[in-house]
Amino acid sequence: MSTICQNYIGGGLLTASATNFTPVYNPSRGELIAQTPDSDATTVAQAVQVAKAAFPDWADTPVVERARVMFRFVNLLEQHFEELARLVTREHGKTHEEAKGDIRRGIEMVELACHAPTLLMGQSLDQVARGIDGRVERHPLGVCVGITPFNFPAMVPLWMFPIAIACGNTFILKPSPKVPLTPMRLAELLTEAGLPKGVFNVVHGGNQTVDALLTHPDVAAISFVGSTTVAKYIYETGTANGKRVQAAGGAKNYMLVMPDADFDAATNQIMGAAFGCSGQRCMAGSIAVAVGKAADPMLERLHDSAAKMKVGPTDGNSAVDMGPVIDPLAHDRIRNYIELGLKEGAKLNTDGRAVQPTESGAGFFVGPTIFDYVAPQMQIVRDEIFGPVLSVMRMEDLSDAIAQANQSQYGNGAVIFTRDGGAARTFARYANCGMIGVNVGVPAPMAIFPFTGWNQSFFGDLHIQGAEGFHFYTHNKVVLSRWDGPGKRVLGW
16 A cells, blocks of 8 residues: 655644545556645645744844754765665656766755855945945745755755755745655755754645645745746746746757767767656757768767667666656656657657566656657657657758757757867857756756756746855845944044
């Protein structure tokens, strides 16, 4: 019998009042391992009330003490690193190395939160007017909410709540109902690190849970990562209800390969970008543009590399290069897109539908898939497939390739592979997106930099990560002070 996940409110477990549940699978085996409740508005209100009650004391806690909680949390994450990686693999299907990367990038965000005493410093200027000094202070917002996707069960929640909490806010996490187990373990470790009860809470659910959070009057800010359709809805609904919102959406990231590229190095980078995490990430390289004579040598290498990839269960001892996709719905959706690509006239270079792992007949597997001769108007070019499907386009020159990439509605990342510094500079300057890779397949920034999606890949003003994250979770207060002095200048001034 599968486990019913409980909410984490006020430092303890609380059973949700729910009639609808989302299945949680071990994607490698197709086995049901848990069920996630769809919490109702009453449960959400209880979580908000607890977080609101905890806010005044936490906001008054010295920032150095808040940072110390984050230092202890980092140590606990390191101690439980392998345990957390195995948990991510079990409920998501990532390979062990991918799961460790998920945890590691999340830890880097907690390390950034440890720097809160420095990053929350304000500004001051004396004698801004005669006898008046001015200063800018950074203050927390109140109750903040994070709504996170399934594809990074640890990293994306850790993008949000460590900084929010270090800034003095309280936090409610609404993780994807498909991967609830890792966030719950993070909550336990955060409590073990000494965080006071009520400062961090986890509420499970789907659409009705999200709507209750978006419209609750005591929620001050919303952070979201997910599809563009939902990101736009989160932004519009949240802001209409007076919330500060940062909403990161989907993407269709282009990778340009120039004729002078190092094809072996470029192939390795493209394979990782397109098929890492089974293509289930918003920074996946899903379109490769072969410029000029780059097409044939690149396609040959990509086909050979894809044919050598070992796809299979990730929860055992066997080493695999790529694991399953998250659930049956994702499995069927991706296969339908492959069928659609064929109907649209693309040439199927490598067919991932033929993959049949010998270790498991019940998992949700789609192998690496490569389409060649893909045209701009095709739906497989325009839609975010969110799976291991790489579309290859052919362009005559760099200008045409950049123009094609810039037609995308999205704007997360774009990459160029070249030995030509002039071509790299032109690409970096004119590509219409927020994150650029030069001979780097996945230009996802480290924690100290913002995750700068553009266009339909982001809704809001302040991005996740980096200094922008600290600005998002605080607002400024300007204080002007006048203190009467002795009425004359001090000798020597």
